[in-house]
Amino acid sequence: MEVRQLTANDAEAYWELRLEALKKNPEAFASSYEEAILKDDPIKSTVRNMESGATFGAFDNETLIGVITFVRGAGIKVRHKADLFAVYVTPEYRGKGAGRALLSRVIDYAKNQDALLKLSVSVVSTNERAKHLYKSFGFKTVYIEEKALYVQGQFLNEEHMVQYF
Template sequence: MKMDIRRMRADEAKDYWELRLEALQNNPEAFASSYEEAVERQNPLEGVATNLERAVTFGAYEGDRLIGVITFVRGSGLKTKHKGDLFAVYVTPDYRGKGVGKALLKEAIDHVKGLSELVKINISVASVNKTAKQLYHSFGFKTYAHEEKALYVNGEFLDEDHMVLFL
């Protein structure tokens, strides 16, 4: 498989939005927002385009097809610019287990390491998502907190693990 990882642009909002809706349907336990809320948004593509300009989102492509994403948001204030968060990590099911998530995470971490004064990256993951937790641990992330009943999905409470990588 030939895969290209690159920073996404605002004009790729439609690709991102379609993958996001897929993610919310396929893995509702992995995201704080819901598919139902997402499809009710007014002008979602405008919002996605704005977010793609503000945050750093890397996309994994096979040819023209977007197959995975990861977003990094840095703290914006004087007291929080030393840290950032990874969000919205997703790989479409047909490409899982093929190194796409690993490549996306590596690209995001390499980008972050080039930022001055950045000390740490945080990520939260559903406790039941053992594959994702294993991937994050392999890059040096450590669990620093376990939040019980963090999400309520399909009539069931899910716990989250909060993880950190010190640079």
């Protein structure tokens, strides 16, 4: 398995995996599949998003099997912190080290960012596997947002987790 930073050349593969993620795990994302498929030129917006942050992908041979996106605060007052978004590993590869490899790579990247002190991620409270992974890297839950998402007729809580450098 290889983990590397994605480029514009990976935008189409990323978009396909993103649609899979929204369809297979709608509870894990604030975006919905129904909204995503209505986007005008999603590949172009995917490239723009990749350029505004750093997105890493896990590959099995040439197949993109997992992703994680790092976005740093842009203004002077928030440059000391960054967030992780759109974290996903395709179901067939869960429990096989892809998530751990992605998280390890993005944390190494974060630690090499000048004056970055805090890395945050939000995870639906029922996702025990993801919470365990984040905790194994030193993330701690700082608060639980009740009714953060409304998915398929039910409210879901999100745990907001942070790691300080």
